Amino acid sequence: MDLYSFYASSTSYRVRIALHLKGLAFNTLPVNLLAMEQQRPDYLARNPAGAVPLLDDGGVRVSQSLAIIDYLDAKYPAEPRLIPAGGIERARVLEIAQLIACDTQPLNGLRVLRYLKGDMALDDATRQRWYEAWIDQGFRPLEKLLGRTGAERFCVGDAPTLADCCLVPQVLNAQQHRCALDAYPRVRAVYAHCAGLAAFQRAAPEQQPDFPG
Ligand SMILES: N[C@@H](CCC(=O)N[C@@H](CS)C(=O)NCC(=O)O)C(=O)O
Known part of the structure; x- marks a missing residue:
């Protein structure tokens, strides 16, 4: 699993916490927001919103931190559940x-x-x-x-x-x-x-x- 992330991004930080809480291994692919790497054509092709975080799970790309965490919680439902089922x-x-x-x-x-x-x-x-x-x-x-x-x-x-x-x-x-x-x-x-x-x-x-x- 790859996480496009910027160290100082609070929304990337949310997803990094979730990945560690669930004990999931991932590679960090840094996107330097100060150098505007989020607007490069190759990155925009991955995430048209031009923002981090972006998860790439074997070619399945998910953007939006809450959607990513929901995706991880549904795919790996073992404890801890980050979003209670009901x-x-x-x-x-x-x-x-x-x-x-x-x-x-x-x-x-x-x-x-x-x-x-x-x-x-x-x-x-x-x-x-x-x-x-x-x-x-x-x-x-x-x-x-x-x-x-x-x-x-x-x-x-x-x-x-x-x-x-x-x-x-x-x-x-x-x-x-x-x-x-x-x-x-x-x-x-x-x-x-x-x-x-x-x-x-x-x-x-x-x-x-x-x-x-
Ligand atoms: N709603 C999005 C917000 C993502 C967001 O705002 N990311 C910021 C970093 S915290 C970003 O990439 N900004 C790019 C920019 O400002 O150009 C989410 O929760 O993932």
Whole structure:
């Protein structure tokens, strides 16, 4: 299995966590987003969206981090299940994952930040306000959802799921953008617990072959 990935990409990080949690071997094929390798014709032929992550499973190509993790979970259903098969737990995992993946990350993605800086000519301070505003609008409801599930170590239940695969990279990203996270104690607690686990550590940016060091 090949994973097209960029060390600093939070969406690639989600999939790397999932692969390690499931104990699946994979090759990392780095795509340098800063060098715009995602727009090269050969890469666009593989993923027309011009983004990472992209999974190539013996010629079967799947893009979109949530779809990739769902594909892996369905193909390798042995524990740990990252998306519960049914019941309210499934709904809770998906609502947290989608709050991060659909309502938070896309507003602060690389291409958006690049557009704000280039086409919109916004200065550093204004772009920082933008970034912090969307983190706050995502993390405030996230904190409430984690209160509903009673989360202290994992977002839902007592094992890692898709929701944790989304939460950890988003918190790291927010920290790297110097966001204050004091208002979100449950978010920080889940992050602290999960980030200490081997699968999450192996998936971390600094462990990737393209990490610049
Ligand atoms: N919804 C997609 C988002 C993927 C995405 O935004 N990837 C970013 C890196 S985190 C990317 O490749 N951006 C390319 C660019 O900005 O040109 C997913 O979950 O996989």
